[in-house]
Each structure stands twice: as structure tokens, then as C-alpha cells.
Amino acid sequence: MYKTLLKYISTVLFFVSFGLAQENGENRIYLISLFGILIVMLSLVGIYFFMRFIAWMIKYSKYKRLKQIKEKKNKLRIIELKNNRPDIETVLAISSAIHMELKYKMEEEKAILTINKLIRPYSPWSSKILSMRRVPDRR
Amino acid sequence: MYKTLLKYISTVLFFVSFGLAQENGENRIYLISLFGILIVMLSLVGIYFFMRFIAWMIKYSKYKRLKQIKEKKNKLRIIELKNNRPDIETVLAISSAIHMELKYKMEEEKAILTINKLIRPYSPWSSKILSMRRVPDRR
Amino acid sequence: MYKTLLKYISTVLFFVSFGLAQENGENRIYLISLFGILIVMLSLVGIYFFMRFIAWMIKYSKYKRLKQIKEKKNKLRIIELKNNRPDIETVLAISSAIHMELKYKMEEEKAILTINKLIRPYSPWSSKILSMRRVPDRR
Amino acid sequence: MDIVIEFLKYSGFASVTWGHIIMLIAGGICIYLGIGKKYEPLLLVPIGFGMLIGNIPFLESAGMQIGIYEDGSVMNYLYYGVLKGIYPPLIFLGIGAMTDFSALLSNPKLVLLGAAAQIGIFLTFIGANALGFTSLESGAIGIIGGADGPTAIFLSSKLAPHLMGAIAIAAYSYMALVPVIQPPIMKLFTTEKERKIKMKPVRQVKKTEKVLFPILGFILTVFISPGALPLLGMLFFGNLLKESGVTERLAKTARNSLIDIVTILLGVTVGASTQATTFLTKESLFIFVLGAISFMIATSGGILFAKFMNLFLKEDNKINPLCGAAGVSAVPDSARVVQHVGAQYDRTNYLLMHAMGPNVAGVIGSAVSAGILLAVLK
Amino acid sequence: MDIVIEFLKYSGFASVTWGHIIMLIAGGICIYLGIGKKYEPLLLVPIGFGMLIGNIPFLESAGMQIGIYEDGSVMNYLYYGVLKGIYPPLIFLGIGAMTDFSALLSNPKLVLLGAAAQIGIFLTFIGANALGFTSLESGAIGIIGGADGPTAIFLSSKLAPHLMGAIAIAAYSYMALVPVIQPPIMKLFTTEKERKIKMKPVRQVKKTEKVLFPILGFILTVFISPGALPLLGMLFFGNLLKESGVTERLAKTARNSLIDIVTILLGVTVGASTQATTFLTKESLFIFVLGAISFMIATSGGILFAKFMNLFLKEDNKINPLCGAAGVSAVPDSARVVQHVGAQYDRTNYLLMHAMGPNVAGVIGSAVSAGILLAVLK
Amino acid sequence: MDIVIEFLKYSGFASVTWGHIIMLIAGGICIYLGIGKKYEPLLLVPIGFGMLIGNIPFLESAGMQIGIYEDGSVMNYLYYGVLKGIYPPLIFLGIGAMTDFSALLSNPKLVLLGAAAQIGIFLTFIGANALGFTSLESGAIGIIGGADGPTAIFLSSKLAPHLMGAIAIAAYSYMALVPVIQPPIMKLFTTEKERKIKMKPVRQVKKTEKVLFPILGFILTVFISPGALPLLGMLFFGNLLKESGVTERLAKTARNSLIDIVTILLGVTVGASTQATTFLTKESLFIFVLGAISFMIATSGGILFAKFMNLFLKEDNKINPLCGAAGVSAVPDSARVVQHVGAQYDRTNYLLMHAMGPNVAGVIGSAVSAGILLAVLK
């Protein structure tokens, strides 16, 4: 209950501050700041909706294509598939398994890095500068 | 038979076109083009003969050196060697064996690349940017 | 005996040459050269003393910190530790062991480099340029 | 003994002033923070050593061409890339090639936190103006609140080149000090209950989305704020190289050799540009104070906006307001701070991935802000 | 509401024209061809994104220094390397360090195919002149037929800088489209019997030959055509670094970091140079048409010359005329196309190695041609 | 047949002179020494090929913009980094990032040998002056005795740009020939007993010392000789990146991509700057003779100073005077020569580590000398 109230109050406050800034029209600095932050918001909100739209489009186009293919082949199988569609728990289990797998791989990579670190000794005898300028063969 | 004919006809046509261009002497563009392509030819033909000459020289100098060495040691063995010179089939067999070996090595390399790809996970947790800016130790 | 003599003679000669150069004050080139080499000496001697001072400071601060920690905990153990302080031979043995270990690691690294070289075949089929410009998939 | 005096005159000992000594010590402190405390060493070590290089006293009338402000000196040539704003877009190219935007794509409503934190920029802009800086200078000072070194250097090179040294050092210092500045503010503006909010796991992002994002995101943001073109163009270009899957070798070079070379040159020349004579001024002091305030406002802005958003969200969908602090960018330090503070109150709360979204959004947000200020003020 | 109008005025929406939209779509198509179709992605993705960057509309009078043709903008500084012809030799350095010339050395008579294909350059030169372009412009347009992006950029930077955008885009587009353009022409000019010709295995090339080739080949070609010095000098220098066996670390850097950095910068700035206002002209259209014709002539030239050579060769020594198509350079795409078309008619026919010879010879041939045109026309 | 004559006129054959041929042969010799004899190939191969590039004859009045001294040519743009002394500090950055100064820190009294060898610089300075060169020119010629290519290029770019080609080629040639020049001198000035002196094993150096060294060493040396700031600043900066332990990725790039790219560009442009017309002069000959003498004096200076120091040292602490030869720098060739000559007389004598100390000290010593000459003469 009180939340709805707070919600409205904050919204109102926001527009009041907006109006105040507008009043003070002669002071460009304030207006630039206000509209600046609004434009920043706008651009990121724009990204938000843009990307949601794209996500939706990708999903839709895939679904449509899938449907077309299936329809051509076997109507019965689609129904079967729908019934057998994996539930959300299964999906989560699989994805967490993949995640664990990746994590393991990451650790493996780290291990390799550690080994590399160990076998790179920084003494004057092995320093890269030695390999840069060579002593002639004939000596 | 007809080939020799074709050969001469094409050669003649080439020089006729050359002559025609010459006639039209006032038009520099045609002459530049004609001589341009000839010079390109010339430079690449030059490379051709140059490199053949070098190949021959390398071969000759090696042969000569080899000969000198051998002559000093044992005349009989040279003759023997000539008789035992491996035939073309043997050479091909050896070179294809080498080729297979290299190919195998290449596939090995590819396998390594594939592994590297697998163990480089692109998630925000492992992205290189994380290693670029560190959180202080004391926390 | 004669060495001490030599030592003094050379020192004297050095300062004589110094004086001569000073005399010839109008010839700037000689003075620049003389003072130039002295300044080079000075800067490197400076580095020498600077770094010795730092080495001493690090040693001293470490020793002091160690002492403070130990004093707080157990006075007896410090004495024990002093008695059991490893002698110079032990230190040398350990450090040479570490050195051998590092050397072994270096050889291992070299082995890896050799392998890399072997599996990187430079034929037109595998040259990097091929991977730079791809033929489209659909063919 | 004329020659001795002459040599002495050329030596640093003859020209040294207290200013030099103060700046040398400041350079030493930067290096210490970088190496000893591990605060953003890749920035602080080059900048710190640059401060040493820039503050070695020498006889300027000798015409040796060694000072960063002397025509024909090496440092002067390398400084050109800072002065003309060339290095920052190249760094953004590398950052783009190493940034994974999927955190942003998987939970897009969090991008608003990255926008809200930019309030720090604009309030500091007002504050600097009130303190007597011109509007151009104020814009350049305000951008410190964007918590993004390259953006700060880019904008100040265009709006107020004479303040660039102080602005760049302030921006990078506070970015390095994020783990010191942010936690108290985060605790001040949140309740313990809020800090313990757990957020839903993020969804998987498809490859096609990742490829389309740099293209469409670029067009959208620069249509709104064309002034951000040099920065956002390179950022999204680098990201496309990374995500396309067919230009990996270019992306690899962009995020390794290229960004490293530019980072070295930018760091050392920005450091060297802090010559005592031009740096130890009242303006620099103001800029440092305003910068600190800017960072605090930005952090607060992100947190409070998260709380404001929570008013409109359902119980099981609420945002942990700590994530708002990550909106200042300072990638990925502030996201790590969020994770760390969150874990102090609930060890099982894994906020890092959620904080990365506002974090990278903050980079875009500051670039857009810089573009706006460039367009309106220039 | 003055400020709202002002902000709108600065936004891209206020300055957008149909030209911008057309070019943005063209950029999108380039990116699609690169990523989706995998046509030369290392060229098309940077160029395509560059076209987006160069065609974002903005208020030019605002003096924001963001356009590629505005003095002091970052893109303008980076474009300098294209405008002055600095990038192309650096790319040739990298290409030299990654090219193995042994294919050329092992069967040197095939180099003539690489020379014959340059007929495309000179016939287009005549054609462009007939269409009303000046001789300088015609030379720059003709070089598109060389199928070598860096060479085209180098020559047009010297002869006709105002056409460079169109020439570069045409050259790179057609290089990317080689697998589409060449096969029909290859089939048109050859009989099925000819396409099935199998060639003798190539001989092994000695290390000494490989080391001597870049030195002597360089001296010979630039004595004949000194104008090709910047290109061939770097190409053969890179190759010497690769083949010497003692400068491997330099060769490695040249063919990795260096060429990648230059490719990124060249691609994105060439793309950005196609600003709608300067790009969407009748001249550009002519250049694109002439470029396409040039590619076709070059391909035909190589094939027909191979057939001409066959007249003089013994039965067991004949050249498969498909190899002539590889003479246009476009390394290594056209060689791959030859291999692919050959394999369509006889799966056991392995033409790739034989096609690599004319392929790399084509690179030298176009550079020599560029040198000739530079000398005669400038 | 006008066109034939015109084409001929543009070809190299029409403009060739004996000077060109001599320089082409000289370039070929450099390449041969680099590849065949493996004398410093990373320097001699780029310089040698650069000499070929710079001495290809062409019609200069054609305005093709291909010569290194023609405005607007690529080589001219790349040469800018040599002419303005920009490349040498960048190379020092890379050298710093690959040099381990612990050899110097572990036995600091050997640094004096690195100082003593700089006597070669100052005696050659006097000699060049006596031969009639101006004091500026003499300074630039003297620095050849520093056995450090980048230092020589840096100083001559400031003091005598017109002699830079000869000075640079002389410096790099003699650096490459160190294994030929030094051994006879080393044997001349030492007794067999001295050559067999075994030195004590060095102590371990702590990480803190290694980190503090580049910071404090830098401040100390440039306070004494501020003219060395560009060189020593970058050298110690690179070393700090290496030793800090937290900036490894920057150090790695500095000692790989960055130094390789700059080495390629510096080598090829320095080589190309030896155009016959400006290079084949009496001055060049003098410079080469003086350079050789300079190297010999430097070597002798180091050895004799080691013997002088031995007068003051206890029996079990004596220095093997061969180590003095390493004081000329030419890192790490001269240290290797010391090891090699030492091993000729006692196979169990491992001098390399002891020679590395004076070797790296020699680099600092020459940079300090360059700074002094720059300050006093400019």
C-alpha cells in the first residue's frame, strides 16, 4: 500500500524538479545537465528495447522456421515433441553441468599458466636479450 | 600440324596488334598500356631466368664441391654411387612419406589449437579485462 | 711491495693528467672529456653506493621485524634458532639445488620450443596467409 | 674551475625546486599504490613513473629537447596522442575487443543503473561551474565522475587541454581507489536487508544477439549522441571483431599488443605532463576535490536509482541496490567491489555477474555523456 | 523548450539524409558478407564497420572534430596513413613475412600467368580514359584489376586521392567476391579436357634459393620499375626476414601484430572515408563497373595466356589453364578457387600448389604495374 | 619510339651510378654478415636490406615520392622516427623490459668497468675535433665508442643529423663485429695468469632491490646527467614494468611487439638513409676509422681499469681483467666474448655472469655520456 504511495511521490518529485529546472530557463548549465542525464537514460533505454526486440525476433524467426520444417514432415511428431519438451529443471541441470565443465577447463588453463610461470626463469642466462644478439658460429 | 599453324597465327596477331598501337602514336594511353604489360612480362621473365640461373649455380657449385671431395678420396666409390643412384620412384616414395609426416604434425597442431579454443571460455568471469585491473589484496 | 708502489704511481699519474688538463683551461674539449668521464664514474659509483645502502636497509629492516616478532612470542626459541642457524655450506647446497632445478626447467622449455618449431611447417598449404583470407563456406 | 660550475649548472641539482620534490614523491606514491597495494597497477605504474620522468629538474634554457613541453622532444611527440585525443579511442578499441557484453544483454533493465550513475558527471559539471570554472572547463572536470580514464582524456583534450594533466590523474587515481571510496557509500545508502537481496540467475545470450549488439547498439547511441562517435565507434568496432567469430586474429591483436602499446605511451606521457610548474596550482586542487565528490555522487546515484526501481518491481524480481554502485564503470573494479560487499553480508550471494551489466553500461553511459557535453559546449 | 530543440539539432536524427541511410545499409551488407558468408572477413568487417562510422549523421558546423574529413579528429589522424600511402607498404611487409615464394620458384614458367593477368589493369586504364577520366584517374582506376587492395590504395593515394574511397572499396569488394566472379569465366574459356589436365609434381626448393630470391628478385624488379620501390621493397624485406632463418622474431611480429594493427586501422579508415556526400557520385558508379570489368579481363587474360603457352609446350608438360585465373593475385582466394573448380571435374587433381605460383607472381606483377603507372603518369 | 626511350629513362638502368653499385654491394655484405656469419642478424639484416632500398637508382626529377629524402614518401615518413630521435627511447623501453639488472646489483663494484670503458667516447671526441670536425659533430662521432646503436642515433639526431647515417651504420657494424675486434685487444693487455683469474660466485638479489633499482637508479643518474632523460627514463621504465611483478603484460608487449616493430622500422630506414650521394664522402670514411679506434680504446679502457682496480683488491677478491672488455656494452655480445676468451684459457672458468654486470653498466654509462655531451655541446 505505502509502496504505491512512495512510487507516486517519487515520480511526482521527479517531474517537479524537472519543472523547476525548466523555470530557471536562463541558466543553461542546469538545463544541459538535466537533459544530458535524460539523454543518457534515453540511449540506454533505447539499447534495452532494441536488444529485447532483437532477442524476440531471433526467437520468433527460429520458432517459425522450426515449425515450417516440422509441419512439412510429420504433424504427429510435433505433438509428441511438445509433450516431451524438457521441463525447466532439466534445462537448468544441463546448463549447470556445462558450467561446471567450463569451470574445470578454466582451472586447467590456470594450471597451464602456472606451469608456464614456473618454467620461465629470469636469470641473465636465459633472459630474452641473449637470444636477440647472437655470437657468430665460427667461434 | 594445325597446332603449329595456330601458334604462328597467334604470334602474328600479337605483333599486328603491337603495330596497330604503334601507328596510333599520338595516343599515349595505348602505348603506355602496351609497353606497361610488356614491362611487367619482362620483369617476371627476368625473375624466371634469374632464379633458374641461381638454381643452376647452386646445383653446379654443390656438384663441383662434392666432386672435388670425392675425387680426393676414392674414384671407385663415385662410380658405385652413380650406379646406385636412387630411381625416381624411390625419391617420390620418400618425399611422400615426409609429406605424410608433416601433414600429421599439422593435424597435431590443429588439435592443439582446438583444445586452446575449448579452454578459453568467454564469460565475464574469465574475460581478460578482469586480469587487467585488479582488486587490491587487502580486501 | 712493488704493487703498493704501482698503486701510488698510477694514482699520482691520474691526478697529474687531471692537473695538466686544468692548466690547458682554454681548450674546452679536453676539460669536457675529462669531466665527462668523471661524471660517468660518479653516476655509476652513485648507483653502487645507493644500491648497497638499499640492500643493507632491506636486510636491517627484515632483521628488525623478525626480531620484534620473535621477541613477543618466545625468547627461548630465538636462542635455539640462533644455534641451529644453517651454516654457509648448507645454504650453498640448497641454492645450487635450486639452480639445478631451474636449469632443468629451462631445458624443458627449450624442448617445448623445439617441438613448436617442428610442428610449424612452412608450406604454401599451411602458410598463415591461407588463414587470413577465407574461401566462402557455401562452395 | 669554470667548467665545474658549468657542469653543475646543467645537473638536476642546480634546477631542483620544492615543486619537483613534491611531484617526485607523488610519483613514488603512485608507483607504491600500484605495486605495493596492487591498485590498478597497469595504470598507476606507468603514470607514476611518468611523473618521475616529467619532474626531473633540468636547465630548460639549454635547449636539450628533453621536457615534455619542449618542441622536438621525444616525450612531446608521444604526448601528441594524448593532446589530440588519439590514444583514448585506440584504448576503447582494445577494451571493446576484450569486453563481453552478454552480462548487459542478459538482464537489460540493469543498464539503467549505468545511466543513473552518470548523474555524477552532470552535478559536478554544475558544481565546477559554480566554483568559477568556465563551462568548457566544467564539462571536462565533470567527466571525472564517469570513472573512465580514456573518456576523461578524450573530452578534456577537446574542451580544456590546459587542465588535462590534473583531470587525467584525478580520473585514474579515483578509479584505482574505487575499493576505498565506494564501500562506505554503499553501506550508507542501503539497509542490511537490501544488501542481502539475491537476484535471479541470468539467461543465456545467443551468438546472433552478441554479433548484432555492437552494430545496432552503435547506430542507436551515436544517433542520439554523435559526439561520442570516436569513442563508441571504436568500442563497438572492437567488440564486433571479438564477437564476429571470423576476425579473431584482429581482436586478439587489438586486446593485446595494440592496447598494451597505447597504455604504456598514454600512461607515461599523462604522468609526465604533470610538470610541477603547470600542475601544482589551485585549479588542480579544486579538480581533485571535485573529482572525489563526483565519484561519490555517481556511486550514490546508481544505488539510489536501484532503490527507486525496486519500488516498481515485484518482490521476487527486486534489484540488489549494491549493483547500482557498479554503474560508475571503472570496469571491472567496481563490479568486484559490489561482489565483495555483497558477500560480506551473505557469503552465498554471487552478485558479480549482475554487477557487470551496469558496469559496462556505465562505460557506454559516460561516453554518451561526453558526446553530449562535446556537442553542447564546443 | 529552446534547449530541447538544440539537443535535437545536435542529434543524428536532425542531420540524417537518404545518402547516410544508403551507406549505412551498404556497410551492413559488407559486414554481413564478411561474417555471414565468410568472404574475406578480415577486410570486409573492418571496412563495413568503418562505413557505419563514416556515415553517422551529425551537425558538421558544431566543430566537434569527429568526422574523418574534419581537421583534428581521431579518424582524420588515422586516415593520414591511408592518404599518404603509408599503410600499404607496411601491409606488404607483413604479407612478405607470411608468403612462401617456393611455389613460384619451383615452377618458374608459371610466373608468366601472373604477368598476363595484369592486362586487366592496362585495358581498364584505356577504358577509364575513354569514359572521360583523366589519365591520372584512369591509372588509379585501372589498378583495381590488380586485385590487390594495398597496391590500389598506394597508387590512388599518389595519382587520384579524391577517388581513393571508391577505388579501395571496389578493389576490396571484388577481392572478396573472387569466388563468385571467377568460376563462370573460368568455365567459359576452357574446355572440359583442359580443366582435367594434371600437372607434374613440383620440385623441392633449396633454402639458399629462398634466401637469395627476395634480394635478387627485389633488385631486378625495382631496377625495371622503380616506382614499385615502396611496395616491393617492403614485400621482399618481409620475405627476407622470414626466410633468413635468423630474424624469425622480427618476421613473426611483422606477420602478426604489425599487419593486424595496420589492417584494423586501414580497414576502418578506408570504410569511414566513404562519406555519403563524397562517395555517392556518378564517378563511384563508373569505378565500380570498371572494376568489375577489370577483374573479368584479368581472369580471362590469365586463362587465355595459359592456353597460348600450351601451344608451345609438350603434351606431358602442359599447363592447366585454370591456373591462369590465379594470376590476378587476390592471394590466396583465387588459388583456392582454381583448386575448387579443378576438383569439380577431377577429384584427384590437386591444383592448389600450382596455382600459388601465378598467385604470388600476380602480387609482384600488380606492384610492378603500379610502379610503371606512377612513373609515367605522375 | 619515344615511348621506349621514356620508359627506359624511368628505369633504374638509366640512373645507375658507381655509387649506387658500391652501396648495393655494401648492403649485400651486411646481409651476408647477418645471415651467413650470424653477426647480430636482427640489426644487420634490416640495415642491409635498407641499404638496398635506399640505393635503387631512379629518376629523382619524376617526383614519384619514393626516395627516403623525398617529401611525402613512405620511407621519409618512417625515417622521421630516426631523424627526431623517437625510435631510440622506444627501443630502450624494450631493452629495459628484457634486461635483468641483478648481475649489476649482485657485484656492484664491477659497474666501474662499465664507466671506465666510456673513455673511448671522450677520447674519440677529442680525436674527431682534432681532425677538423666541429665540436657538435665530434660529440656525435665520439658516441660510437659507446657501442650502443640507439644511443648513437639519439645523440646524432640532436647534435649532427647530417652525419647520422654514417654514425649509425658505424655503430651497428662495430657492435656486430665485437667478436672480431675485441679478442686481440683482450689478449694484448692481459697476462695469461690474469685471464685465468676465477671470481667468487655472486650473491642472490632480492625482489625489493630489483624493484627499487629502476626507480632510484633513474633518479640518481638523471639528476647527474639530465640530458640522458629520454634514454634512461625509458630504459628504467621498461625495467620497472618487468620487475614490478604486476605489469607483466605491458613488459611482455614492450619486449616483443613494440621493440620488434621499432627495430624493423629503425633498421630499414637507417639503412636506406645511406644514399650513395650523401653517404660516400670523406667524412663517412673518417667516421668509420674513428669508430674503429673508439671501440678499441673503449675495450682497452675497461681492461686497464680492471687491472688498476686489482692493485687495490685482496688476492682472493681480484677481478678478471677480461671482464673489463664487457664494459663497452654491445649487450650481450661483449659479455659472451669475455666468457669465450676466458674459457680458452680455463674451461672451468665461467665469466659470463660476472661480465654481464659491466655490460649493462656500460649501457647506462653511454647514456649518461650522451646526456653530458648533449647538455654541454647543444
Ligand code: NA
Ligand atoms: Na561511467
Ligand code: NA
Ligand atoms: Na595482381
Ligand code: NA
Ligand atoms: Na656503452
